[in-house]
Amino acid sequence: MKVAILGNQARAMVNFWSVLIRRLRTLGHEVLCIVPDADTDTEGRAALEAMGARVAGYPLDRKGLNPVRDAATFAALYRVFRQERPDVAFCFTIKPVIYGATAAALARVPARYAMITGLGYMFEADSPIKRVLTKVAALLYRVALACVRTVFFQNMEDRRVFEDNHIIPHSTSVAMCRGTGVALNHFALAEPVLDPPTFLLVGRLLEAKGLREYAGAARLLKAKHPDARFRVLGPPETGPGSVPLSEVEGWTREGIIEYLGQTRDVRPYVADASVVVLPSWREGTPCSVMEGMSMGRAAVVTDAPGCREVVEDGVNGFRVPLRDPEALAAAMERFIADRSLIARMGQAGRRLAETEFDADKVSEHILRIMRLA
Structure with missing residues (x-):
């Protein structure tokens, strides 16, 4: 199968999903990593390719709130999914989930999954503007999660926030996982420094x-x-x-x-x-x-x-x-x-x-x- 993994940084994909990507390749699956065009991390892209994945780009303003730019992101992702025709789309982080899951559904990618890696700035409802952003984010998430088979959560509190705000459709299953995990051999045991603390x-x-x-x-x-x-x-x-x-x-x-x-x-x-x-x-x-x-x-x-x-x-x-x-x-x-x-x-x-x-x-x-x- 062809599996598309959509994120907001090449470095994050390397750091957090290397084990998953290598496991997919070992199982014989084709892997397409979709990362932002503006991400100039050539070493990160090279690392993904060294794992046996192909890399495609799309426009993304990670922090911006400009609806015109976000519409361009959505349109570009739709084009990528239509051109590549993956069997599976796996989206993580806020904008890739919101726009990627919906674009993948519109492009008729058969199986779509999302992971909530954290609630981010938009759910810190401690000011009037953030409360407005929370409502907008909840609406966008509700549309996106209606397009996926399963949404993964990394902790129960985030899951409860989504449930309390009625963001998860009844048609979407929910799964828990221990984050992205940690590569134990890569992060090997080392004696801690005692002095100075x-x-x-x-x-x-x-x-x-x-x-x-x-x-x-x-x-x-x-x-x-x-x-x-x-x-x-x-x-x-x-x-x-x-x-x-x-x-x-x-x-x-x-x-x-x-x-x-x-x-x-x-x-x-x-x-x-x-x-x-x-x-x-x-x-x-x-x-x-x-x-x-x-x-x-x-x-x-x-x-x-x-x-x-x-x-x-x-x-x-x-x-x-x-x-x-x-x-x-x-x-x-x-x-x-x-x-x-x-x-x-x-x-x-x-x-x-x-x-x-x-x-x-x-x-x-x-x-x-x-x-x-």
């Missing part, structure tokens, strides 16, 4: 990742533990909900945060850390935390949807309230005060990754539901 946040520069809370916690802890290191690794973002790069660089000049820029391979940075931190407001299932767990790193996360699925409080890390720098600092300080927690909770995280988040098991689960394995 080093905390690492991996994520795009978005306010919803809890970047400002992390900086606030680092400021509090630096005053008491000047040797402790607080690092941020991730690409800059623009548009609604982003944290300006200039603000992050200001924290660096202040001496509280080390901004490491972006990378294709997080493993050296995780290896040079004691604990991974993600004070996110909401996640699907946080890949950065799963990758850290696989490498034997304890975690500090918020008690938020998605995050609470990967961290058992007091076992492989700590959970703290949302948007609370003081509580975040207190949890991080426990690792500074008792370095034995770093190794003990890191080992527990690795065990949890092996039993619950193995990407091979996650991929097999998805492919069985899609009737491809």
Whole structure:
């Protein structure tokens, strides 16, 4: 069969779906990866092709709210699906699901599936404009999900939001999965750094990742533990909900945060850390935390949807309230005060990754539901 995988970044497709793509190729399926034309990540495209996939492009404004541009996205996806005629379309992230699933149905792709990887900016209904966006997004999702056989959710809270807003049609089945999983051999166990205690946040520069809370916690802890290191690794973002790069660089000049820029391979940075931190407001299932767990790193996360699925409080890390720098600092300080927690909770995280988040098991689960394995 020909399987089309539609996403919003070549890098994300490589990082999150490599195991699935390789498994599809091993089973003898043809794989078409559809990524944005504006994505200049030639290395990401080359990596997809090295897995045996073909790559096609389409226009996408990931963050924009321009209906004319979104209409162009929809029309282009319809043309791609009509030309390629895949047997299966698998769409993930917001706009690829909303426009891709509908375009695939109109182009008569026989089997269509969607994965909700997180609710994103439009479901943060904390202002009048966001409440309007929530209603628009709910309507668009309702149309798109009426076009798919199965919608996958990565956590129960996201599923409940969709159910409470009557977004999932009765004709569409619902399945749960452990995010995209983590490649255990790729993110191999490594001894954590104990001295100096080093905390690492991996994520795009978005306010919803809890970047400002992390900086606030680092400021509090630096005053008491000047040797402790607080690092941020991730690409800059623009548009609604982003944290300006200039603000992050200001924290660096202040001496509280080390901004490491972006990378294709997080493993050296995780290896040079004691604990991974993600004070996110909401996640699907946080890949950065799963990758850290696989490498034997304890975690500090918020008690938020998605995050609470990967961290058992007091076992492989700590959970703290949302948007609370003081509580975040207190949890991080426990690792500074008792370095034995770093190794003990890191080992527990690795065990949890092996039993619950193995990407091979996650991929097999998805492919069985899609009737491809």
